[in-house]
Amino acid sequence: MVWPIVIMGVLLATIFYMRMKARAEKDRREPDAGLAIMDFGRAFPDEAIRDIHATADEKAYFVRLHDGKAGFMAAHGTHFVCHLIEAGKVNTSNAPSGRGLTVHFADIAYLDGTYEFRSAEIAAEVSLWLLGSFNPQSDFKSLPAT
Structure with missing residues (x-):
């Protein structure tokens, strides 16, 4: 009489274990914006994120920072x-x-790639962030007025 109860308990425990394992596996595979923001904050504690856009597959995030700079995170x-x-x-x-950007990082080439966004508008906004982070400086000093 006890054996059916033991068998049912083992079956329920197995089902519970498999569901929890599947949920944990799903959490490990799918990055999210919150985790990205936390990791960026740990890496660059003096930088404040102003805006963030994820790629369509949410495996990469582009950020606009408070002082006009830009950042990038890859899962x-x-x-x-x-x-x-x-x-x-x-x-x-x-x-x-038309909904993505092909990006080449001169200092970290393994992050190069084509990043697709949910819309062309988001891709355009991110490209403006990247363009806005570029502040050209001349190596030439100005000549004195004559």
């Missing part, structure tokens, strides 16, 4: 690679789909 497992974009260290062009 790697449960953590993010965070990068502060320096002036003149990024090249962008439109992706063939």
